[in-house]
Amino acid sequence: MLNWDYSIADAIQLMIPILCSFLSTAVVIVYLFLYRSFKYKTYFAGFLIGLGAFSFVFFESLVIISGWISILHVGRIFHYLGQISACYFLYSMMLFASTLTNEEGGLSKISLCMARIGLGIAVVITLISLIKPDLFISLKTFADYGYNSPGDFGRGAEGPLYTMRDFLLGIYIITLIIISIISLIINKGDMNTFLIVAGTIFAALSAIDDISFFHFGHNFILNQFRFSRLSVGLSVMNVLIMTSVLRDYFHTQEKLTGTHLKLQATYNRLISSELKYRKLAEGTEYAVFSLSRDFKFQTYNKKARLYFNLNEKNLILPLPDLLGRSAENNQISRQIVEENLRLLSRDKESVSFHSTLEAPRTGEPEELEFHIDYYESKDGDVEYICRAEKMKADRLIRSIDKESLQLSIENYIIAIDDVTTRLTGVLRKHLDEGSVLMIKMGLQELIINAIEHGNLNISFEEKSKAMDDKTYLDFVRERQNNPRYKDRTVRIEYSLSNEKVQYIIRDEGEGFDFDETMRTVEKSVEKDFLPHGRGINMAKVLFDKMEYNSKGNEVLVVKEF
Incomplete structure (x- = not known):
């Protein structure tokens, strides 16, 4: 006669691990998908x-089936394989624990250390058991621990390594519970962490119940039914942890979706702003462009491309070289540009200066006013944002009949541009643009002579050598800081009438013999093709009158209209 209660117990013993196998399969597939997609250590x-x-x-399912159909030696192999796989929980549990807290924190590092030790122990148990199976799970001897179901008859006798494995699993499970609780406290009762803690505790209790039967022949829960409590515990733990992970995954996806929508909206605004900027930059009468750290062109509008003739060859040149290609720009103009750019790099503030280029359509010289701003990104990339525009005609100029000024300037080359722009601006009432530019250049030559050769006492030979060595600006700065010269100034007297303009430039230097110096300089310039030394001769040609005082530290120049 069939014992119905006994049959139900056997069915439960078999069905639970089979159901748990399907459940674990689904969990493994989901985790594998998540890890392949995102490469997070938690998913691994x-x-x-x-x-x-x-x-x-x-x-465990195969062990029970083997016992039912009485192929007990095969059942013991399955029992051995199932318990060997359980050894590797020593690694995977603590690896998972390391992801519950800050990876740089102490708990995470302790968990990783325990995981590596656990992996080493599992490998050692595996190797020893392959050589001596009886030390772990006997493949020959039946486990006689009060098993009363045919499904248990295929189990092998457990050895000392099995007991040691259980002891270590107990320590690792307790550690995992402690870390989970700490993580729960740190995350202030977060539901995802709570699910992990609940699953871990459930698995631990199920393992304790199985160990109780192994050592004492009695289960705490449903003692009348013999089934693997650990199978249920592991499956429940997997489901709860998976629920936690999926909650976190969907929450992250929701945040990512929100972030994506914000980024998309920001991107659309940036595109709109770029189109507005492009229209603004291309439609303006200014030359708008940006320069790299070494002052080479990066971006530019159509006007800048025309002014600077930005073809493939010219794009590799820095701004001073492009400006220096203009026939209207002398050595002093280049020095003014380079000094402004040096100050821009040093002070990281805006600078303005003037330079001459050929007008794109007429080819005539055209003076432009440059405004350059320093910009440094959060990544440390330096860029210069530039604008060049035509010199604006001052409406007040045409109303000026007479004007006189007295100026005193220090020995800074950068000041020459502002001074000469101011002192020649009114000349546009009387002279054409080209003539005004030439007067400005001549005036610049005389002022730079007063600064260099007068106040700073730089000889013609010293300047030639410094320019050959490409150390000229450094040499000038050294003289500017010299206590002997640094307090000297250049005085300029300017007077304008409807008939003429007159400039008197006086320095505080020792003076020079005008005639003798000019003979020496002219010979050197012609012989060695020097890029400087022609300033006074240029001024003599540009002005209708030029006279030096007897000391040689004051010059009078006059231009008649």
Whole structure:
């Protein structure tokens, strides 16, 4: 006569691991998908736990089936394989624990250390048991621990390594519970962390119940039914942890979706802003462009491309070289540009200066006013934002009949541009643009002579050598800081009438013999093709009158209209 209660117990014993196998399979597949998609360590650790749980419950099912159909020697092999797979929980549990807290924190590092030790122990147990199976799970001897179901008859006798494995699993499970609780406290009762803690505790209690039967022949829960409590515990733990992970995943996806929408909206605004900027930059009468750290062109509008003739060859040249190609720009103009750019790099503030280029359509010289701003990104990339525009005619100029000024300037080359722009601006009432530019250049030559050769006492030979060595600006700065020269100034007297303009330039230097110096300089310039030394001769040609005082530290120049 069939014992119905006994049959139900047997059915429960078999069905639970089979159901748990299907459940663990689903968990493993989901974890594998998540890890392949995102490469997070949490997903990898969850995959290993799921894989271990699947192996354990799968072989547990085969053990029971082997016992029912009386192929006991095969059942013992499955029992051995299932318990070996459980050894690797020593690694996967602590690897997962390391993801519950800050990876740079102490708990995470302790968990990783325990995981590596656990992996080493699992490998050692595996190797020893392959050589001496009886030390772990006997493949020959039946486990006689009060098993009363045919499904248990295929189990092998457990050895000392099995007991040691259980002891270590107990320590690792307790550690995982402690870390989970700490993580729960740190995350202030977060539901995802709570699910992990609940699953871990449930698995721990199920393991304790199985160990109780192994050592004392009695289960605490449903003692009348013999089934693997650990199979249920691992499956429940996997489901709860997977629920936590999926909650976190969907929450992250929701945040990413929101972030994506914000980024898309920001991107659309940037595109709109770029189109507005492009229209603004291309439609303006200014030359708008940006320069790299070494003052080479990066971006530019159509006007800048025309002014600077920005073809493939010219794009590799820095701004001073492009400006220096203009026939209207002398050595002093280049020095003014380079000094402004040096100050821009040093002070990281805006600068303005003037330079001459050929007008794109007429080819005539045209003076432009440059405004350059320093910009440094958060990444440390330096860029210069530039604008060049035509010199604006001052409406007040045409109303000026007479004007006189007295100026005193220090020995800074950068000041020459502003001074000469101011002192020649009114000349546009009387002279054409080209003539005004030439007067400005001549005036610049005389002022730079007063600064260099007068106040700073730089000889013609010293300047030639410094320019050959490409150390000229450094040499000038050294003289500017010399206590002997630094307090000297250049005095300029300017007077304008409807008939003429007159400039008197006086320095505080020792003076020079005008005639003798000019003979020496002219010979050197012609012989060595020097790029400087022609300033006074240029001024003599540009002005209708030029006279030096007897000392040689004051010059009078006059231009008649």
